[in-house]
Amino acid sequence: MLAGSSIGHNLVLTSFGESHGKCVGSVLDGCPAGLELDEKDIQKMLDLRRPGQSLVSTQRKEGDIVEILSGVFRGYTTGAPITTIIWNKDHDSKSYAKLRTTMRPGHSDYPAFVKYKKFNDHRGGGRFSGRLTATYVMGGAIARKLLKVTLGVETNAYTCKIGKIQMKNQATPQMLKSIYTNEVRCPEKAIAGKMKKSILDARKKGDSLGGVIESITNNIPVGLGEPIFSSLESELSKAIYSIPAVKGVEFGSGFSGSEKFGSQNNDSYTFRKGKVITKTNNAGGILGGISNGMPIIMRVAFKPASSIGKIQETVDLKTKKNTKLRVEGRHDPCVVPRAPPVVDSIVSLVIADQALQGGFIKPVI
């Protein structure tokens, strides 16, 4: 883990902590001075990713309470790094003792063991745990508020697919308001019901499911992104791939767009109320790596959760023999419903970073 714990250029998030250590936390450096901020702004978003909210997710009660340790004075950000922390409470590490040398399929166990040797803190996945996404949310909640207050940017992610059950169309602006009205975070009620059922079914079988999150960001100014290597797609995808279980990222028409003709996929321009817009948005709001003012559309594929109750074939690095394994403990049968606030956080961090770079947000707001 040679210095891979920070991300961003102007707005830099440093993530620290382990799943079963004392705490998880983040340092957000580069946030402008003058943003009104207290714990509630962060807690609200953190609560949305908390597990234990229904049968869909793990039964663990994390009870994540954020505390701001630095960077805020008299209710406003000062320009200094903002440190936020969650003290870990619930960590029963016993079930991980036997996993020391038995590699769980689909998890980081094996490459982490080779990379960090016996020193890796494997308890609860250590640094590789989905729990670390709480540190993205702590920084991301701040970035999201910054974007809203300064530029009116709104970013909303939702579950558009679980297993093979999917929404037919992109969510309308109206639908974006109802994302959190159900446990799977899908703004289409009927589909949400089917998704929930499929997750419960998988759960019953000791299996797990994956899915796809769609992210829509509105009110983006034209001109974000720094070609050619810090394109908006480059920076967004890099950050999104730091979420555990992500295996695909596409923008606009994405993979399906590659099946179309240019005459179908190109977005025609037109003036609307004196403003240049495109009639369609197959580009997902990004051309040449730069935002074109249309909504940024991104879809993120999550693999099915790796921890399953079924017996799996694997190896024991101590005995150097093949063996079998059933992962015990309480686990999410599907992490996708917990992902929308995480995706929102990552998107907010990247957009705010680029907005600072491009001078769209000032050092003191």
Added chain:
Amino acid sequence: MLAGSSIGHNLVLTSFGESHGKCVGSVLDGCPAGLELDEKDIQKMLDLRRPGQSLVSTQRKEGDIVEILSGVFRGYTTGAPITTIIWNKDHDSKSYAKLRTTMRPGHSDYPAFVKYKKFNDHRGGGRFSGRLTATYVMGGAIARKLLKVTLGVETNAYTCKIGKIQMKNQATPQMLKSIYTNEVRCPEKAIAGKMKKSILDARKKGDSLGGVIESITNNIPVGLGEPIFSSLESELSKAIYSIPAVKGVEFGSGFSGSEKFGSQNNDSYTFRKGKVITKTNNAGGILGGISNGMPIIMRVAFKPASSIGKIQETVDLKTKKNTKLRVEGRHDPCVVPRAPPVVDSIVSLVIADQALQGGFIKPVI
């Protein structure tokens, strides 16, 4: 373009030049001393992306000849930055004069005009031209040789899909040897023929096609990637998205994997000849952001080329009115067949960068 022209941490590629300027070039900093290198090593790979090789691609004759300007002494790299350059020859910029204020749909024209104002060098797409990928190839050819010589790493990309025509299975090691035996760079001969026909058909209609490139990298050591933000997927996807027209990146089973159950998608471990391998490779060789020793599998979606002969609706920023446009000049009806060496270059740069970071390659080889 605030300082977005470099990529990498230990092995840093800086790209410079414009499509219709004097030259395009790259500076590769951080390459270890002691690598045998001359222009031929680079020219060979550069030739593979050259247009004008068949009816499939544009009829322009670029005749890209690489020249090494620094960093090589007596046939070996010295540890100093390696500068490579191609002098531009064939640039008829007249057809771009009328495009000054008429925005081509699908291109960077509009956001670039807003971002850089009238100062943007729009001729031939300027910095946003596919021509700039030649600068990736110049650096990438060096990284590729470095990886082969030091670690035996082999990376091979090929066209697996054009429009709706696609290969059924991933290429076998044997097939990887025949990628460049046809113009579309598809290692499955029958499919390649259909792909070619579909491109010629699109061309006839003044239209364009997109497609998908698959990349396979073998002999990767376990342990590449620096969690949690410099994961191997993060670094690869970031770099890949700097290729113009890329709109999707997935690893292993990717988007289709999100439809599976965990029990299907998890890759079981087993010992083979004393070495730990997985029986399947749905993870695409990366777990927890770290290489697990299996081949790295990545698929990259390219949108259909934006320059088409058909009339399109757009805006004129000078008259502030809607207008129509037919893009003139000679253009690729499909850029995908030129992409494999570009993808190989980007993959090589990222893998070499991470291999240096992890200490797998020494400062003097």
Added chain:
Amino acid sequence: MLAGSSIGHNLVLTSFGESHGKCVGSVLDGCPAGLELDEKDIQKMLDLRRPGQSLVSTQRKEGDIVEILSGVFRGYTTGAPITTIIWNKDHDSKSYAKLRTTMRPGHSDYPAFVKYKKFNDHRGGGRFSGRLTATYVMGGAIARKLLKVTLGVETNAYTCKIGKIQMKNQATPQMLKSIYTNEVRCPEKAIAGKMKKSILDARKKGDSLGGVIESITNNIPVGLGEPIFSSLESELSKAIYSIPAVKGVEFGSGFSGSEKFGSQNNDSYTFRKGKVITKTNNAGGILGGISNGMPIIMRVAFKPASSIGKIQETVDLKTKKNTKLRVEGRHDPCVVPRAPPVVDSIVSLVIADQALQGGFIKPVI
């Protein structure tokens, strides 16, 4: 404070917290796995910079107790970021209320007020307080141990000058062992006595003194430093200038060397026991920005402490009028005696960072 809170390339220190906030802390990212580490390793060095040890320094009792929050598992570093924290206890911020708009000469008050507006946390100097050097020491103590364990590198800084009282010669290896036997951290006993007296005299007059720290680092391998912009001198001086009150940095013969002839200042080479050494060390162990194996010699000038008891002329930004000010509270009449462990920390961080870059230290030790 746009993202200036981190330093380093491979070994990255992020500093957070404020003088009168909840805590000060640091995140050290990139430390190899396998280093035996507990709080005592850090506390020992932290204690050496603590004020309140004698009349020489401020009477405040900081009682800095370090706590490790992450990155250590079963007594060894894991490769994950190591977070260390000190909870602030003793902060009486009342005396700072009146300083809100009255600018203290020599302090950061005025530029910080212009830069961060009213949002700056000015209490006790906020981010600009010498207290923040505790965060360098927390990270630096780890780097110092890492260097000692892996390469046998020893770094020692001491007070060589206070006001106009100075040592005649550089400390011998023997003398380096007695740095902490007196309150001013000068290894020459007689001089130390005079230094102490001069500080007490200044104190009595409500005035302050500056001085010079000399740093000697032994057992450095040949080849550290990455020309031409990450030269060893570049990286060291950059880091050293992040210590408050530093106004000069020189290496080897430094400013006095610029008065010499080349024939006097060049260091002749000779073989000693089969090893190449130089007979003199005017280069301070660095040639062409790279370590040459000789001890690294650096001198650092500290200005006299800005907080003095005398009445000073200044401005009030609220009334927009000139005014007078006497800085109240307990302050160091001279910060130099507290600086040696801070300089040792910074030197250790930079040397370890470069040693990792050059492959001299492995990712798992």
Added chain:
Amino acid sequence: MLAGSSIGHNLVLTSFGESHGKCVGSVLDGCPAGLELDEKDIQKMLDLRRPGQSLVSTQRKEGDIVEILSGVFRGYTTGAPITTIIWNKDHDSKSYAKLRTTMRPGHSDYPAFVKYKKFNDHRGGGRFSGRLTATYVMGGAIARKLLKVTLGVETNAYTCKIGKIQMKNQATPQMLKSIYTNEVRCPEKAIAGKMKKSILDARKKGDSLGGVIESITNNIPVGLGEPIFSSLESELSKAIYSIPAVKGVEFGSGFSGSEKFGSQNNDSYTFRKGKVITKTNNAGGILGGISNGMPIIMRVAFKPASSIGKIQETVDLKTKKNTKLRVEGRHDPCVVPRAPPVVDSIVSLVIADQALQGGFIKPVI
């Protein structure tokens, strides 16, 4: 040389080339669009550092002619990276053949040989040659013009000391206009004459001299610098130490300030025409790492040139024996008179970088 060839955060200079290779060049990335620029702007400054102008400097005729390769379109910068190059002409590398294994005292030869092994391009000092400072000037001339046009910032460096001959006082604004009226670049005519004589004397003896450059930068806005690790002093000193032969850097009263009392060294504030200024400038325009609006004052110590005509003791790494060496060829007896434009360039690059970071200069000017 692992990726040490770039410097800057927003405005990034990448330097390439070798003393006796094909060329030396630079890529300046992040320069705003809209700056009027042609070769003359750069050539003018480049001419000021050219050797061969008098007996003072080396007799080589470098005839450095700059060519802009990218980033400028119709006379204005575009926002794309600006590549500038000088083609090398005059390189007689024969005299360096015998130096392959005989280490020149004071030069980088020995550590470079250990670091890069036999692959190092040692001819003419290779990457370590003073010739590389031409690449700083190419980028720096652009930064300097950018600062002048956008902020009215003026930076001027001059020789204040050669050997033991020095100016008594800092140059007045009036004197800054006459820096280039003599060969040693000292704005005090009488002192300049003595300096010239001392250089000629050293030359006659086959010896060399060092000296000190003073740099004054006016019209700096308040608020440049990003605490705590990217302080203005940190960034300036880091960059300055990339100039060969620099061994000391101090700001304001620097080392001599450390001899003063706080009551002497603190700069009192006062209002002048409604603006806050300090009555003295011992801080050199920087407090808490941030510019306070007063002129930035920096002094830079250069060691005497390492190449001397006298016989020196050294080692031969091939024979592994001690030996003697007389450095042949034409060399500067004193590099200081060539340094002012180099220091101006480095200062301009750093100040412009920080001005972009702080939002003082816009992405399109």
